[in-house]
Amino acid sequence: MFTRATALVFIYALGMLAPPRLAASPDHHVVPLSRKADVGSAYSATGKVRIELREVQVEMTGPYGKPEPYRLFLIFEPQSGAFSWTISLKDSAADLSELTKWFKSDRAAFLKDDRLVTFTAYGETLEIQDFQGRASSMNDAEQKALSVAAALNDPPGNMESAQPFHKVALDGLSIDFDCEPRRPVCGPSPKVIDVQWDRVEQHWIVTLKARWTEEITLDADYNVVSMRKVE
DSSP, X not given: OHHHHHHHHGGGGGTOOSOOOTTSOSSTTEEEEEEEEEEEEEEETTSOEEEEEEEEEEEEEOTTSSEEEEEEEEEEETTTTEEEXXXXXXXXXXXXXXXXXXXXXXXXXXXXXXXXXXEEEETXXXXXXXXXXXXXXXXXXXHHHHHHHHHHOOSTXXXXXXXXXXXXXXXXXXXXXXXXXXXXXXXXXXXXXXEEEETTTTEEEEEEESSSEEEEEEETTSOEEEEEXXX
């Protein structure tokens, strides 16, 4: 799955570099309906950099062959042209800034070698998307993401599982990290509050916050090197 999805990303290089068309989608399977823009920040070796955020309500062919509402979320760094995106099945009535708020509060991105690497915590799992997309503008990034989404949605309904991610099991992290013992409801949800790249050691240092703060060190291939509780 990872190999197939990664290969399809390079559809960009095969002629899909035409000027963006905001009123239409690359094919009839993907139809953008509405958009909402915002700004945020990403970590980098020299400090935080400004990035553009966009959330797009999209109609795609669902798992039963009928149109279904999806939500496309894009981040774009204008100086390097780096962008990254995800798409997920969503309630069409949901807040159009839902994924933007989630990115700002719980997730993080790092600009490394002109590509955006995103980090998301799910309990005892760290999900990393290392995407090498390049675009001339946010509009161009959207058009390219929609083109690849249309290609990946085969068979229909396969879109979410086809996107390439590194899933890192944090086996050394206690379940108490986000679930207080003897309480029926877990919380707070883990948040990524800092990401650093150690160029000397070639390590990622990802800081998570839930009931306490945990520092996760990963190698360049996203394998766990060490974990430690820092507060």
